[in-house]
Amino acid sequence: MNKTILFDLDGTLIDSTSAILESFDASFKIHNKPTPSHEKIKSLIGHTLDDMFLALGVMPELVNSxxxxxxxxxxxxxxxxxxxxxxxxxxxxxxxxxxxxGIVTTKGSAMLENLLKNLGIFSYFKAIVGRQDVIKPKPDAEPINTALSRLNMLDKKHLAFMIGDTPIDTMAAKNAQITPLSLLCGYSNYEILSQTNDKIFTNPLEAVIFAKNFKE
Structure with missing residues (x-):
């Protein structure tokens, strides 16, 4: 196989919105702080948790807590x-x-195998790159390059695709010099996605078919 397809998770293949929102609410309540707007939280999904907490107004010294x-x-x-x-x-x-x-996500690495097995899709992926697998997360190129390296496909970037639902995925793909395919089924809309990408699809199957028909 000469082609590589890397998938983001949240908003691309999975919906874990309720778990994410509930966990943010719990975190703020434990610290006796008002819970943030759920719309604001959803707009930040795709960033690392650390960056999400900072964007939600948490002081840097309290982010780890x-x-x-x-x-x-x-x-x-x-x-x-x-x-x-x-x-x-x-x-x-x-x-x-x-x-x-492969999977390229900012989710914590430790949970990924259990999650993918629970969903019945673990066996399809030969490279799974989470937050703890890299120093610099998306939009840096490191996670994508790590996945391509594990798949022994670094020399075929012209036939590699990153499917994701946010501009972060697009920027990571461009930084790694592979083709970004953007989706409308997640946490961004057409207006946002079209600012960085012209290859926009309704769902992941449409994006996969585009990659299948792509010619060198």
Missing amino acids: YFLAYKEHYHGIYLAQTTLLPYAKEAIVEASKFAKL
Whole structure:
């Protein structure tokens, strides 16, 4: 297989919105602070948790405390409150027929295997890159390059695609010199996505079909 398809998770293949929002609420309540707007939290999904807490007004010296509170709550609910998005399984199965597949996400690395196994899709991916697998997360190129290296596909970047739902995924793909494919099924809209990418699709299956038909 000469092609590579890398997928983001949240808003691309999975919906874990309720678990994320509930865990942010729990973290702020533990610290006796008002819970942030859920719309504001959703607009930040795709960034690292540290950056999300900073953007929500948490003082830098308190971010780790909020992070730990979030993590403790999230780990108790994330499997039950995470589902595959429409067309996600179909996209993965179709992509596996012609490309090597990987996951590139800012989610914590430790939970990824259990999450993907619980969703029944773990076996499709030969490279899984989470937050703790890299020094610099997306939009830096490091996570994508790490995944391509693990797949032994660094020399075929012209046939590699990053499918994601936010401009962060687009920027990471461009920084790594691979093709970004943007989705409308997640946390960004067409107006936002079109500022950085002209390849925009409704769902991951549409993006996979584009990659399948892509010619060198």
